[in-house]
Amino acid sequence: MYIYERAGWPDLRWDEAGLAVLQADVRHRQGRLLGRMEAIGFTLRQEATVKTLTQDVVKSSAIEGEKLDPATVRSSIARKLGLEAGGVAPADRYVDGVVEVMLDATRNYEQPLSADRLFGWHAALFPTGRSGLRAITVGGWRTDEGGPMQVVSGPIGQEAVHYQAPAHDSLAREMDSFIAWFN
16 A cells, blocks of 8 residues: 555644654754854855765765766756866766756745746756656656556566556646645
């Protein structure tokens, strides 16, 4: 059973009291870090920002199974931030797209999430309209033309389906609900 098939979906509940303790600790550590950042010079602050963003992009992509070259990521981030000392790694369209998405999400976090913003992120990640050799829908919700969207592994004939996304006919409604909740 997938999460979207559970009773009560999408009205998820969590333990506010338990999370409040963790959130308070994170905010305290964040304040200490910001204080330390203020104490170091502008150049070191820029370097810390580039290093942190590089790690975020590389590790976030690793979750999706993408192994990115940290030097290429660092170079892309430095170029997009207008910094000269970004390195000499060549440009990579996919890396530039991931960096654009990360910078938009972290710099413009107060802007509301919208379908249009998500579609822009998707277009940045797939500028050719392809994922590998397959053509994909970019700038719109996926269709069910090629069958359901699934996460699959294993040899041909013995595939294991790890996840199957909601059907296309419920996708717009589910995403509207998610965007409203997120905002």
